[in-house]
Each structure stands twice: as C-alpha cells, then as structure tokens.
Amino acid sequence: MASRILHRLRHALTREGEQEALADCGSEAEEFPESSELEDDTEGLSTRLSGTLSFTSHYEEEEEEEEKEAEDEAAPGGTGQGPGEALGPELLGVGPGDRAHDPTMPERQGSNMLTRQLQELWRKSRDSLVPQRLLFEVTSASVVNERSSKYVLYTIYLIRAGQFDKAPATITRRYSDFEELHRVLRHRFGSRMAGVSFPRKRLRRNFTAETIAKRSRAFEQLLSHLHSLPDIRQSAEFLEFFFLSDLQAAQRLTCTGMYCEALAAWSNAHRLQDKLGACHSSHFLLTLAGLAVCHQELDQLAEAHACSEQALRLLGAQDSHPLLAPFLQAYVHLTWMLGKDKRQAEARLQSLQDSGLAGPQPPSLKELLIKQPLP
CATH class of the missing domain: 1.25.40.10 (Tetratricopeptide repeat domain)
Structure with missing residues (x-):
C-alpha cells in the first residue's frame, strides 16, 4: 500500500513540481538526492513503513488495491479523483483563504510540502540501510521425491545490488530450513522478530506452482528483511544458515x-x-x-x-x-x-x-x- 501511494505521489509531483524543482535546484539539489534515487529506494521505504512483513504476492496486492478503488468510486460521495485531489487541500496543508488568493497555490504548496516530507523520509531511511545492500533472489524451485519424503528445493542467489555481480553466491534450501531459521531467530531476537510472519504449512496443494511461487517471494522478503537488521545480520545463526552446510560438505x-x-x-x-x-x-x-x-x-x-x-x-x-x-x-x-x-x-x-x-x-x-x- 505504501509503495503504491509513493508511486502515485511521484507521478503527481513530476507534473506539478517541475517549476519548483528548477527554481530550487541551487539550494536543495545538494542536500537531497535526485528523484531517480528516491525512486530506487521506494521498495525499501514501503517495507519499513509497513511494520509487518507481508507474504502476499505482488499480483494479489494489486488486485486488492484495484478492488478497493472500485468500491471507493462506487460508494456514495466517491469522486474517483486523482492522487493530489483525493488527499484534499486540508491534508496538503492549504487553507481556504489561500485558495481564494491563487487557484494554483494549493497544488504548489502541497507539492513542496510533500516533496520535503518524502526527502526527509528518504534521508532517514538511507541512514538505516546497510553499506552494501544484498538482493536475495529465488531463481528456481524443484520438487524432490525421495523414498520417505517429498519436498521443494529452492535455489537462492545472493547478488550485490547496484553493480554487476560477476560471481553471485548460491544456496539451496528447503521450507523446513527456513522454518528452523525463523524459529531460532524468534527464540534469540524475540522483540526484533515480533513483526515478522512466516508462510504457514498447508495440508494440501504444497506442490502447486501457485504455492511455490508465493513461498519463493516470501523467502526473498524474509531474507531481505532479516539482512536489514544489523544485530540479526551479524548473528551466527543468520550467517551459518548460508554457509555452514557448504563448509561441512x-x-x-x-x-x-x-x-x-x-x-x-x-x-x-x-x-x-x-x-x-x-x-x-x-x-x-x-x-x-x-x-x-x-x-x-x-x-x-x-x-x-x-x-x-x-x-x-x-x-x-x-x-x-x-x-x-x-x-x-x-x-x-x-x-x-x-x-x-x-x-x-x-x-x-x-x-x-x-x-x-x-x-x-x-x-x-x-x-x-x-x-x-x-x-
């Protein structure tokens, strides 16, 4: 939800704030990042704003948002207005008296205020990022049949973000491995793990493409979130999850x-x-x-x-x-x-x-x- 709001605000600000950005480039350009840098960190901001890790797929989130928008427009009093109008002038910090003097003033003042808020949020969030960000990507998942068990083996690549990584590292893990990591970290870092949910076990349909795809996305989110927390990122339990099995082999x-x-x-x-x-x-x-x-x-x-x-x-x-x-x-x-x-x-x-x-x-x-x- 937060990433969608930021996406809309960014397009609104692009249309309405070009004049202000050019006028202020001499003073604010040095203090704040380019809009492209703000866009690059949108996913990180939405994760921190959400508070609790979500394991729903991206497509499901979009469908839920579209359904909610359709309900809002169909409801009495629904206007179906764009992002800037839907927020309302009061939320943008503009009073009735200001609108009487200049019809364009609400949009301009609202645009400036929201830009500063987003820039301040970006600056605070950037301080909490790790020096070198890692991407965790599930590149494949295969169903393994053994004599006494059947399970899905997920292949995860660790890739340095923001540059070409010619030598990504690879691990293969089962659902039970992630479950054990989650259990151990909850035991040691109870307060830090309180807002982290985990994809629950299912009695059936564990090997369908839909379930495997959702769990793949969930495991990517889980590892990225854990890696963003310094105390967990540096813990032996988290580190050994990745390389201990390789050392033993x-x-x-x-x-x-x-x-x-x-x-x-x-x-x-x-x-x-x-x-x-x-x-x-x-x-x-x-x-x-x-x-x-x-x-x-x-x-x-x-x-x-x-x-x-x-x-x-x-x-x-x-x-x-x-x-x-x-x-x-x-x-x-x-x-x-x-x-x-x-x-x-x-x-x-x-x-x-x-x-x-x-x-x-x-x-x-x-x-x-x-x-x-x-x-």
Whole structure:
C-alpha cells in the first residue's frame, strides 16, 4: 500500500513540481538526492513503513488495491479523483483563504510540502540501510521425491545490488530450513522478530506452482528483511544458515581426497561469507585454509599462495592463533615453490617456535583442517 501511494505521489509531483524543482535546484539539489534515487529506494521505504512483513504476492496486492478503488468510486460521495485531489487541500496543508488568493497555490504548496516530507523520509531511511545492500533472489524451485519424503528445493542467489555481480553466491534450501531459521531467530531476537510472519504449512496443494511461487517471494522478503537488521545480520545463526552446510560438505570432501568437488564447495562458502561481511571470523580463516589445501593439491600454487597470504594479513599480530603457524608453514613452502622471497615469513615462523607459541613441528594446514570440528 505504501509503495503504491509513493508511486502515485511521484507521478503527481513530476507534473506539478517541475517549476519548483528548477527554481530550487541551487539550494536543495545538494542536500537531497535526485528523484531517480528516491525512486530506487521506494521498495525499501514501503517495507519499513509497513511494520509487518507481508507474504502476499505482488499480483494479489494489486488486485486488492484495484478492488478497493472500485468500491471507493462506487460508494456514495466517491469522486474517483486523482492522487493530489483525493488527499484534499486540508491534508496538503492549504487553507481556504489561500485558495481564494491563487487557484494554483494549493497544488504548489502541497507539492513542496510533500516533496520535503518524502526527502526527509528518504534521508532517514538511507541512514538505516546497510553499506552494501544484498538482493536475495529465488531463481528456481524443484520438487524432490525421495523414498520417505517429498519436498521443494529452492535455489537462492545472493547478488550485490547496484553493480554487476560477476560471481553471485548460491544456496539451496528447503521450507523446513527456513522454518528452523525463523524459529531460532524468534527464540534469540524475540522483540526484533515480533513483526515478522512466516508462510504457514498447508495440508494440501504444497506442490502447486501457485504455492511455490508465493513461498519463493516470501523467502526473498524474509531474507531481505532479516539482512536489514544489523544485530540479526551479524548473528551466527543468520550467517551459518548460508554457509555452514557448504563448509561441512567441503571438509568432508577434502578428507576423502575429492579436491575438485571440495574446491567448488570452499569457493562458494568463500563467496557467501564475502557478500555477508563475515570475513573476520574463524569460519573464514578455515575457508581460506581449505582453499589453500585444495589449490595446492591440484597444483594451483599461485592460488594457494594468494589464499595463505590473505589469511596471514587477517591474522596480523595474533601470535597465539592456532592457525598462524600452519599458515606460515604453508606460505613459506609455497613462496619457495614459486621462487619468491620467503625470509620474512621464515623468520616469523622461527620466532614463534623459539617462544614456544608453535611446536617444533606444527601441524600442516591439511592436518588441522581435517581435525577442525564443525557444528
């Protein structure tokens, strides 16, 4: 409803406010965004204005609005006027005395006031947005038949908004996975999740195209809403929903020597963590270790060296971190294999051994990776 009102106001303002926009461009153009930027954030504004997450489809919302408009026009006193007239001069902040002086004054004053209100609303909402917005898009859904169960598997792409994302990350999840995420987050963030509904289970018609389409849209809205809340976005429960299964599969494949398959799983986990802003966690260091091991086993030494180097930059001066010595050991070996200078890394590894922070024979990255427990 809010997005529809904003859409109408925007068209009304385009017709009525061109003169004012040109006259005020010297003062307000620097303070407020272009109308195109305001339009880009309409969906975000409508989500925040609604208060409660809605899981009805876009087409259903349009049909409901059209039906309501038809009823209003058919009702006694219904005028069927446009957006600016339907609001009424009193709501636009114009009194009867003003109309007597200038017939065009109500539209102009109303236009200016509404423009300022929308600009102020845009400015406040922009402050609450995350620095890099993510889009969650269900690209496909397939019905899976197993011996004892039948379910729908949804494929979701994570894409950075506002730019061409050449490497989107992908996850596949079932309805029960989303339901478990919702349950866990409600338990931990009760007040923050109070206004978030969840598509209920159905006794029948769970596998119809209509039900699957509605749930796909619902899951997109749910993930976008959760990602807009900083405390939930940074929580382990929310982050692990995306990449924990990839880490578990990658670790299992690495242990069995299936390095090509493991590399694909480690790489997707890396993309997911990068897009979600989880690049300073122990999970991310474990992912870099997995990438380095698989690249090295597949004789991709430059890629393995780059992963080890990135991990050492993240570790910085954390001399007591259990992954530091294994990463240094791998980095020294790979640097030597590539014919580069390894003296600085070699000296740091020796210093750790002399101080007792690393044993005389620290475990290799592969050994540590295999023994590392995952939930």
